[in-house]
Amino acid sequence: MHRVGMISIWFFIGVLLLIYGVLILGAGVYDLSNPAAHPVVRSDLHAGIWWGILLIAMGVVYSLRFRPGRGK
Amino acid sequence: MQAITAQFPLSFLLQTAPSRLVSLSGVDIAIIVVYFFAVIGIGFYLKRYTKTGEDFFLAGREMTAWVAGLSFLAANLGSLELMGWAASAYQYGILATHWYWIGAIPAMLFLGIVMIPFYYISKTHSVPGYLKLRYGEPARAFSAISFGFMTVLMSGINMYSMALVLKVVLGWDIHFSIWVSSITVAVYVGLGGLLSAIFNEVLQFVLIWLGALLISIIGLIEAGGWSGMVARIHHNFPAQDFTHLWRTMGSFSDNPMGIHWVGIVFGLGWVISFGYWTTDFLVVQRVIAAKDLRAAKLAPIIGSAFKMAVPFIVILPGLLGLALLPPGFLTGETQAIATGGHSYNEVLPIMLARYCGPGLLGLGITALIAGFMSGMAGNVSAFATVWTYDIYRALFRKQAPDAHYVSMGRWCTILGVLVSIGTAYFVMQFRSIMDYVQQLFSFFIAPLFGTVVLGMLWKRATPEGGFWGLLTGTFSSIGMWLWVYLDPTALRYIALSSQAKPMAENMFRALWAWIICVVVTVVVSMATRPKPEAELAGLVYGCTELPSEGHLALYQRPIFWAGVVAFVFVVLQVIFW
Numbered sequence: 001m002h003r004v005g006m007i008s009i010w011f012f013i014g015v016l017l018l019i020y021g022v023l024i025l026g027a028g029v030y031d032l033s034n035p036a037a038h039p040v041v042r043s044d045l046h047a048g049i050w051w052g053i054l055l056i057a058m059g060v061v062y063s064l065r066f067r068p069g070r071g072k
Numbered sequence: 073m074q075a076i077t078a079q080f081p082l083s084f085l086l087q088t089a090p091s092r093l094v095s096l097s098g099v100d101i102a103i104i105v106v107y108f109f110a111v112i113g114i115g116f117y118l119k120r121y122t123k124t125g126e127d128f129f130l131a132g133r134e135m136t137a138w139v140a141g142l143s144f145l146a147a148n149l150g151s152l153e154l155m156g157w158a159a160s161a162y163q164y165g166i167l168a169t170h171w172y173w174i175g176a177i178p179a180m181l182f183l184g185i186v187m188i189p190f191y192y193i194s195k196t197h198s199v200p201g202y203l204k205l206r207y208g209e210p211a212r213a214f215s216a217i218s219f220g221f222m223t224v225l226m227s228g229i230n231m232y233s234m235a236l237v238l239k240v241v242l243g244w245d246i247h248f249s250i251w252v253s254s255i256t257v258a259v260y261v262g263l264g265g266l267l268s269a270i271f272n273e274v275l276q277f278v279l280i281w282l283g284a285l286l287i288s289i290i291g292l293i294e295a296g297g298w299s300g301m302v303a304r305i306h307h308n309f310p311a312q313d314f315t316h317l318w319r320t321m322g323s324f325s326d327n328p329m330g331i332h333w334v335g336i337v338f339g340l341g342w343v344i345s346f347g348y349w350t351t352d353f354l355v356v357q358r359v360i361a362a363k364d365l366r367a368a369k370l371a372p373i374i375g376s377a378f379k380m381a382v383p384f385i386v387i388l389p390g391l392l393g394l395a396l397l398p399p400g401f402l403t404g405e406t407q408a409i410a411t412g413g414h415s416y417n418e419v420l421p422i423m424l425a426r427y428c429g430p431g432l433l434g435l436g437i438t439a440l441i442a443g444f445m446s447g448m449a450g451n452v453s454a455f456a457t458v459w460t461y462d463i464y465r466a467l468f469r470k471q472a473p474d475a476h477y478v479s480m481g482r483w484c485t486i487l488g489v490l491v492s493i494g495t496a497y498f499v500m501q502f503r504s505i506m507d508y509v510q511q512l513f514s515f516f517i518a519p520l521f522g523t524v525v526l527g528m529l530w531k532r533a534t535p536e537g538g539f540w541g542l543l544t545g546t547f548s549s550i551g552m553w554l555w556v557y558l559d560p561t562a563l564r565y566i567a568l569s570s571q572a573k574p575m576a577e578n579m580f581r582a583l584w585a586w587i588i589c590v591v592v593t594v595v596v597s598m599a600t601r602p603k604p605e606a607e608l609a610g611l612v613y614g615c616t617e618l619p620s621e622g623h624l625a626l627y628q629r630p631i632f633w634a635g636v637v638a639f640v641f642v643v644l645q646v647i648f649w
Binding site for chain 2: 006007009012013016017019020023024025026027028030031036039040041042043045047048051052055
């Protein structure tokens with residue numbers, strides 16, 4: 001999209017990934033300190049933690065790279 | 073190709089699955105709620121940018137190749153497709169990958185390189201609109217009415233399917249799911265039109281990948297990598313080959329799908345695949361919204377590259393189920409109903425619940441909801457365009473201000489959603505209709521491909537030839553279906569074997585319908601007067617001056633990237649032969 005003033009879709013995606021990353025990382029850390037009674041298979045991998053970090057990293061990059069007013 | 077090929081008997085789900093498969097935590101629900109706010113917020117934001125008909129129906133023709141390409145793929149990537157093909161992978165093994173590779177990639181590349189220039193240069197608003205320019209009003213009217221009817225019907229069926237899956241997986245009330253999801257889609261498409269649909273489809277595409285990818289990653293770790301997974305499958309099922317694409321296709325009896333390579337190559341790889349990917353306006357609309365011809369040509373090529381990777385999040389979970397779940401844990405429908413166990417149709421949510429704890433589970437469920445909504449929004453936005461431009465403007469009100477058509481598009485979006493809701497409730501009462509409608513949809517695809525491809529590549533095709541070819545192709549397809557429905561022994565004539573499965577019957581019926589359409593078009597065209605070549609400029613190969621790409625560097629040319637994708641496609645066939 002090249003329309004003047006329009007926020008890029010990638011910015012929306014970045015913000016959403018950032019929010020999701022924080023929520024999932026938070027849930028992963030909580031799960032680490034309070035293990036579930038019936039954990040998922042391979043819970044030892046702590047997928048929530050590193051997936052949350054990945055989402056936060058992607059969210060930060062996209063939010064900054066495509067933030068409103070930055071221009072092309 | 074969800075509308076044509078997904079074989080996912082959802083009515084079965086109501087007969088089994090006594091309780092929900094998974095329970096959501098607070099953080100899971102928060103993730104889902106945030107998603108709904110995001111898509112509606114995008115719709116409200118984009119309303120200010122959709123003032124003209126070009127904005128509302130074609131997103132201003134300003135999409136970059138990446139946005140158009142991802143949206144092109146997302147409109148097809150419904151959750152019914154994700155769950156259906158994961159189930160097929162559990163049932164048939166890696167053979168299900170054919171629907172993502174030979175059943176998609178060649179057609180998508182053909183669309184990008186050969187057909188898009190004519191769609192784009194002609195400045196048509198739709199596929200029926202192209203038929204109007206090439207063959208005249210009768211062909212457009214027939215195509216538009218049949219497309220509009222089937223699109224709304226499919227939208228309703230997808231809506232009902234989503235509600236059913238959410239009921240089984242999460243225990244949600246069916247009416248709640250239908251109304252919340254459909255109102256959400258109506259709001260964001262009604263406000264922002266195709267622009268909003270495309271923006272949300274890109275968002276949904278990202279969420280589908282991030283939500284489903286973990287299943288494959290953790291599954292491969294648990295299985296000991298690809299070789300470990302294959303060894304486990306061979307150990308669990310020593311009598312069958314689930315892990316080779318072509319090696320077992322020499323005979324109907326050698327593979328779990330009971331299909332021959334001729335059916336896969338010519339039925340799936342040619343008629344059904346090319347028909348869907350090159351003429352179904354649901355997907356083509358995303359491409360002709362591109363900002364220029366080069367972006368429009370690149371969009372399907374980008375989509376094809378991602379389409380090649382989709383088996384990683386769809387087929388692989390099914391294969392991992394074969395490797396890691398106890399043999400017999402998932403069974404066929406009849407046995408699952410009798411024993412109260414689980415069917416292979418539930419393999420994707422079962423694998424999701426196997427690996428994903430709080431938070432990740434919410435992301436996975438959001439991916440499923442996003443898939444359903446992208447498919448539904450695709451149907452609704454395509455319906456609004458075809459209804460407004462190809463039915464309402466063409467048949468009822470030819471001259472009206474642009475704002476009137478935009479208003480009609482918004483109301484039509486709401487109307488389309490309401491009709492879809494009605495269809496969903498209709499299907500709920502008569503569930504077997506779902507099976508038939510999926511076949512009915514295919515009636516219109518194969519003949520339409522014959523009509524469009526002849527129109528683009530053969531300048532001798534006449535308006536009369538195009539119309540009668542499309543008409544006879546469509547009705548002969550419906551006739552063949554009725555024949556087998558009323559007299560099942562007719563299957564041996566249609567599918568060349570009395571043992572043919574429904575999937576094979578669909579492929580052969582599509583092939584016959586395409587052949588009939590082409591033959592009738594050619595015969596009638598030879599007997600009637602062709603249009604002057606001057607009227608075919610911009611519409612037909614040989615009468616259209618295609619812009620040169622000679623000034624572009626090699627890596628900037630669509631044909632180069634099409635070659636790259638084609639090369640990877642061939643390599644994948646060899647690797648998994």
